[in-house]
Each structure stands twice: as structure tokens, then as C-alpha cells.
Amino acid sequence: MSTEHTASAPAAPPWRLALGHSYRRGRKFLWFLLLNILPLYLASDLLVASGALAKVSGFLAPVMGLWGLPPEAAAVLVAGMLVNLYAATAVAAPLALSWQQISVLGLILGIAHSLVMEAVVVRQLTPRYHALTLLRIVLGLAAGWLLALALC
Amino acid sequence: MLGQLIAMLPGAALKGLVLCAELALVVLPLIVGYEMAKAYGVFERPWSRLRPALAFIGLGPGALVPLLAGVFLGLLYGAGILVSVSREQGLASSERLALAVFLVTCHAVVEDTAIFVLLGGSAFWILAPRLVLALGLTTWLARRGKGRKPLTGEDNGHA
Helix, strand or coil: CCCCCCCCCCCCCHHHHHHHHHHHHHHHHHHHHHHHHHHHHHHHHHHHHCCHHHHHHHHHHHHHHCCCCCCCHHHHHHHHHHCCHHHHHHHHCCCCCCHHHHHHHHHHHHHCCCHHHHHHHHHHHCCCHHHHHHHHHHHHHHHHHHHHHHHC | CHHHHHHHHHHHHHHHHHHHHHHHHHHHHHHHHHHHHHHCCHHHCCCHHHHHHHHHCCCCHHHHHHHHHHHHHCCCCCHHHHHHHHHHCCCCHHHHHHHHHHHHHCCCHHHHHHHHHHCCCCHHHHHHHHHHHHHHHHHHHHHCCCCCCCCCCCCCCCC
């Protein structure tokens, strides 16, 4: 019986490596939820319940009305576009939104989210990443507007 | 007012934890699925039947792996495969632009859609318009100003 593990030791099967990677990624994701998403949800819930968010965003009502959304949903768009979709969820959850409104938000943000972080990746593909980021915002808002017209 | 808000905290914390648990239940299985797909090279198969469709949107066979990685893994998670393979394959700049246009409109389709379905949104209305826009924009881009017939499957897509 050999006690030596040399280069001839068989490599771990792919599924085992995959599980190891998943475990590390999953753990990181859980910490992200607890340290970032939970506090953001709490803040959003308190701001919604206290009426502070409605007060601050009230002036946006005519604009957000174009997408059939309450003015508070502007905060969801900002969180999704600047941070990521999980942040958008945390802000959106305390708002009482209909399935149509969530679908509109999902479509806008599905096209235009994590704009800063993802522009870094897009830049590796094409030097026109500024134009593409603008395209995402315009396309997302336009698609969301059409969907709001269709659903509401 | 402040007292009321403090009294609300435990309830809000509980609801927040439920949201986090729901997100975890959706995303953790996806992570395992993605890692398995990566480990077994699902995104690196030739998938030759997709070639004519790729050519139609202005992409050569070399763009397939980055496209699949982006569409399923997403721009951030798939960035490793996306960027390194695009370099290795020496994609033409028109191909890289088409790839970027497709992917900024439509990527991480499973995860992004699932998050909003969790909140109560419609999977169809969130995903279908993105796919249609991505296909439409790249198809238009591939034909713009070229004044020539659409690329066929035999054509490798390089101008």
C-alpha cells in the first residue's frame, strides 16, 4: 500500500470539482444576501411603512405613471441599474405591486441592470461600451413602456 | 413615530429573512447547475445545428461558446469564458459587436427571470421581449448597410 500521493494520483471527477466550486460560490452568495440584501430590505420596508419613500418620490408620479408604476418604484429602478437585481428585489418586495407591475420592472431591469459592473465586461468585447450601456437603458425603458401599455 | 418603527423591526426582519431564504432556494440550485454544466463542458460543445441560426445573426461558429456562456451564466459569472474564448477565437470586431449587443439585451436568462418570477412577475413577459429584441437587433445589425444576401450556414460569418 503506497502512502505517497504523487502526480499519478487520479484527478478528482468533474462533478466533485463542480460541487466544491458550488459550495464556495453558494456560501459567498448566502453571505451577500445576509450582509447586503437583508439590511437593504429592512431599510426599504421601514421607508415604505413610514411613508418616507412615498413622500420623497411623490414628484415622480407623472413620470412613473408612464410605466403604470407607483413613484416609489423609481427606487427599484435605481437599485437595479446601479447595484444589481437582488438589490432591486429587496427594494421592490415591501411595495405592494401587481404581477403586471413586477413584470414591467422585471423587463426593464432584465435589459438594464448592474450597468457599471457589466460595462466592465462589455468593454472587453467592444470599445463602444458607452453606447451599449445607453442602448440598454433606452431599450429597457421603451420595452417596459410597451409592456405596461399591453398589460395594464 | 420612531417607537412605531422600532416596533416594526422584528416583523420586517422576519419578512426580510424569508425573502433571502426564497432567493437562496432559487439561486443555489442554479449555481450547482451552472458549475456542473461548466465542469462537463456543456457550453463548449460544437452544437453544430445552431450554426445556421448563428450566421443569421452575424456570428461565426467561434462566437458560440461566448454566446452560450453569456446567455446562461450571465455577463459577470460568465465573464471568464466570455472574454478568454472571444480572444482565443480571434473574433472579428463585427462579431464582437454583435455578441455584445445580443448579450447586453439578453443574458443570465434563467437567474434574472427567476428572481422576478419569485416576486410574482410573469416569466413569459419578462423573458420573451428580451429574446425578441436581442435577435431582432443582431439580425438588423448583420444586414445593415451590407446590401447583400443573409449569411448562410456554409458561410463562416467572416466578412
